[in-house]
Amino acid sequence: MAVSCAETSPSAAADITDIGHCRGALPLPDGERVGVRRLGRSRGRFPLTPALSPTGRGSRPRVGRCIASIVSATIVTMALFSSSPSFAQDKAAAPRKFNIGRVATPQEISGWDIDVRPDGQGLPDGKGSVADGEEIYMAKCAACHGEFGEGAGRWPVLASGKGTLKSDDPVKTVGSYFPYAASVFDYVRHAMPFGDAQSLTNDELYAVTAYVLNLNDIVPEDFVLSKETFGNIKMPNAGGFYDDDRETAEKAFWNPKPCMSDCKPPVKVTARARVIDVTPEDAKGRPGAD
Ligand code: HEC
Numbered sequence: 001m002a003v004s005c006a007e008t009s010p011s012a013a014a015d016i017t018d019i020g021h022c023r024g025a026l027p028l029p030d031g032e033r034v035g036v037r038r039l040g041r042s043r044g045r046f047p048l049t050p051a052l053s054p055t056g057r058g059s060r061p062r063v064g065r066c067i068a069s070i071v072s073a074t075i076v077t078m079a080l081f082s083s084s085p086s087f088a089q090d091k092a093a094a095p096r097k098f099n100i101g102r103v104a105t106p107q108e109i110s111g112w113d114i115d116v117r118p119d120g121q122g123l124p125d126g127k128g129s130v131a132d133g134e135e136i137y138m139a140k141c142a143a144c145h146g147e148f149g150e151g152a153g154r155w156p157v158l159a160s161g162k163g164t165l166k167s168d169d170p171v172k173t174v175g176s177y178f179p180y181a182a183s184v185f186d187y188v189r190h191a192m193p194f195g196d197a198q199s200l201t202n203d204e205l206y207a208v209t210a211y212v213l214n215l216n217d218i219v220p221e222d223f224v225l226s227k228e229t230f231g232n233i234k235m236p237n238a239g240g241f242y243d244d245d246r247e248t249a250e251k252a253f254w255n256p257k258p259c260m261s262d263c264k265p266p267v268k269v270t271a272r273a274r275v276i277d278v279t280p281e282d283a284k285g286r287p288g289a290d
Helices: 011-013 021-022 062-082 085-093 106-112 130-140 181-191 201-216
Strands: 128-129 224-225
Touching: 128 130, 128 201, 130 201, 130 224, 181 201, 201 224
Parallel strands: none
Antiparallel strands: 128 224
């Protein structure tokens, strides 16, 4: 979601009036990206195919994008505070500072409020089996992720890779990397199928998540995934994350008194490329390939 039009403070983000604000690239602080997928790592090496980009956000006209961003920022900000009913009421009752837009409706907020926490909080009602998930996966996911999660072409691999994280060639997948099963559901719910995100029903999401977990040998073939069965799943890399301890673990590497000025002796230029004649010349003496 583009949030570059928003100002940095939550209240300001909810009340932006002036399209002029849209020029700066002021990202909202992380905490405000409610409902935006968390585990998404930009891989860079998977370019959008031309077939997908015309419908993507990136191709919208500039002003349109700004307006969309304001609306998104407004709704997202409202969603952030919707957990505090008193805030929502105060906000509705308060005089509208810039007299533009309107307070997002609970229905609009619920459209954004789809995040699922690692402990499963936020999981919707519904259920889906590995068998049903296989059908959905074949129809809507396999074209990119491969029939067995092996990744088609250069699209992301979803299965295998266990035990590779510490190797020279780590393969990050649902099985090797994701610490929580609920985060897989959350990710797929927010972002997949790529190009047609949020098109699956809750039952389909449960089923396809169950299938991806099965591809990684995390749940058996007869498994049915639901709010109730999520708690039984143990992800292989659940213990693989820890607080950043570099300050202590790498203390020995850090120079307590780093050099801040005149740190290198001055460089003495002993010869110029022009003078020592390293540039090849053509027959007429012009620089170029020989
Ligand atoms: C058009 C291609 C495409 C389709 C179809 C697609 N995906 Fe994806 N998927 C991607 C791309 C690209 C990423 C990586 C996105 C990123 O990192 O920002 C991804 C990432 C993922 C991830 C996270 C992988 C990781 O280890 O970070 C999961 C899980 C996933 N997809 C599941 C699914 C499921 C389930 C479906 C079907 C409902 C699906 N995808 C359909 C392209 C696709």
